[in-house]
Amino acid sequence: MIIERSSEWKEAFIDRLENREPWDSWTLYNMSYDVVKANLITDFTGLQSPKYLPNLTPLNHQLDVAETVIERMNGKAILADEVGLGKTIEAGLILKEYLIRGLVKKALILAPASLINQWIEELNYKFYIPAIAYKKNYSLDHYDVVVMSMDTAKKSPHKELIYAQDYDMIIIDEAHKLKNHKTKIYEFVQGLKKKFCLLLTATPIQNNVFELFYLISLLKPGHLGNYETFQSEFSASKHNLEHDEYLRELVNQVMVRNRRHDTGIEWTNRKVEIIPIQFSKEEKEVYDMILELKNISPVFSGAFSMITLQKEMCSSKEATYLTLNKMLQKCTEREEISYIEEIIQKLSSLEINSKAEKVYEIISKADDKVIIFTEYRASQVYLQWYLQTKGITSVPFNGKFNKSKRDWMKHLFKEQAQVLIATESGGEGINLQFCHHVINYDLPWNPMKLEQRIGRVHRLGQEHDVHIYNLAIDNTIEKNILDLLYVKIDVFEKAVGELDDILSTFKKSI
Known part of the structure; x- marks a missing residue:
């Protein structure tokens, strides 16, 4: 293809100049005027973007969120819809709207590495936004919409390259991972220029109310005062606060949150129950010996190591053995070595796992597909072996798998295996609406992790009632975990709003 520079304009220009010909055409001018006028967006109410998106049919609540953020919150908001309601779609609509209106030219999306491909696919195919996944040899100068993992963005030299750009919009998925001002990713995001900023998280409070304070402070510094003012004004401590109605009013000025029952969509029910389990006599003996460790060995005097061991013993002897064996290497006294070896011997002789x-x-009883969530890789391996001995097919799913293997495990689960055994990574970025039984084999300290797990199946597209089974061994640390989970749920509901059932159908009064 040959491109030549035209010189016709020059001849026409000289002809008009020498012969005093008219310089323009009134007809052409009016046509041009009409075209420009037709493309003008004369007011800032209503959305223009949906008519440019033939591959997307947004739900009413998603359109409402986009309008609210643009018209009332000036493009700075926490999108906190419950899991499975389409926060990515809402963010895409807002971004597309600003692109169409010419208010955004460059945008940066930060997400966990496991969600990057999902973002790229949705932006390109649903929103016709030419987004690219950042690679280390890319120049950010040449790309307007970039999706990058949080872990990459916060490190040099990528951090400095991002700071050198003038991004009009920042979108952060799974924003609860920012936690507080002490984390590197929070510090990095705090340093970004934020003309427009969206923080996406179904769980703006994970463990304590101050996490919500820090998220809002990123969007609107001073909206809740400084840390000391916030703490004093709401008598806030990690797991308690007062004047919660006033706090919710302030929070709702920067946060949009839809619950499933607010969407007008007919949702299937959650059937949640806590299932108490009794240790066998032999298991209880080992558990009690572990409790005694803090009095036997200084290696186990720390609260963290003791709590870990107790939780592992409530999970599997395999998980417990690995930790005990590591600790054994640090012991020097004959008495403590003998005591730990005795525990290991008793562990080895255990023939049953009551929880399994x-x-x-x-x-x-379910006679259908089931997801099991455990916190320990050793328990994951054990459960796969145990179920195999019972003639039940299963596949593992954990954070060590790359995207291809994750997709393959999901395919195997859907087409062949009855059970998927997932570690915590399975609670993020995987949609499994074809399954409706969830077993929380190990309970986390964080109630929002339970919500994330359940949200993998109780989401748009689920056609059955979802059954959730929370296993807890009586007279063990799991009773303490349950009590603390209820306290944290109460804090969430005071500051953010009602939460769907995640522990049991009946909420415990605090």
Whole structure:
């Protein structure tokens, strides 16, 4: 293809100049005027973007969120819809709207690495936004819409390259991972220029109310005062606060949150229950010996190591053994070495796992696909072996898998295996609406992790009632975990709003 520079304009220009010809055409001018006028957006009410998106049919609540953020919140907001309601779609609509209106030219999306491909696909195919996934050899000068992992963005030299850009919009997915001002990713985001900023999280409070304070302070510094003012004004401590109605009013000025029952969509029900389990006599003996460790060995005097061991013993002897064996290497006194070796010996002789037996009982009654969540890789391996001995097919799912393997495990689960055994990473970025039984084999300290787990199946597209089974061993640390989970749920509901059932159908009064 040959491109030549035209010189016709020059001849016409000289002809008009020498012969005093008219310089323009009134007809052409009016046509040009009409075209420009037709493309003008004369007011800032209503959305223009949906008519440019043939591959997307947004739901009413998603359109309402986009309008609210643009018209009332000036493009700075926390999108906190419950899991599965389409926060990515809402963010895409807002970004597309600003692009169409010419108010955004460059945008940066930060997300966990496991969600980057999902963002790229949705932006390109649903929104016709030419987004690219950042690679280390890319020049940010040449790309207007970039999706990057949080871990990459906060490190040099990428951090400095991002700071050198003038991004009009910043979108942060799973924004609860920012936590507080002490984390590197929070510090990095705080340093970004934020003309427009969206923070996406279904769980703006994970463990304590101050996490919400820090998120809002990123969007609107001073909106809740400084840390000391916030703490004093609301008598706030980690797991308690007062004047919650006033706080919710302030929060709602920067946060949009839809609950499932607010969307007008007919949702299936959640059937949630806590299933108490009794240790066998032999398991209880080992558990009690572990409790005694803090009096036997200084290696176990720290609260963290003791709590870890207790939780592991409530999960599997395999998980417990790995930690005990590591600790054994640090012991020097003969007495403590002998005591730990005795525990290990008793562990080895255990023939049953009461919690695993309950899992088998639930799966047998369910007679359908089931997801099991455990906190320990060793327990994951054990459960896969145990279920195999019972003739139940299963596949593992954990954070060590790359995207291809994650997709393959999901495919195997959908087409062949009855059970998927996931570690915590399975609670993020994977949609499994074809399953409606969830077993929380190990309970986390954080109630929002339970919400994330359940949200993998209780989301748009789920056609069945969802059954959630929370396993807890009586007279162990799991009773303490349950009590603290209820306290944290109460704090969330005071500051943010009602939460769907995640522990049991009946909420415990605090």
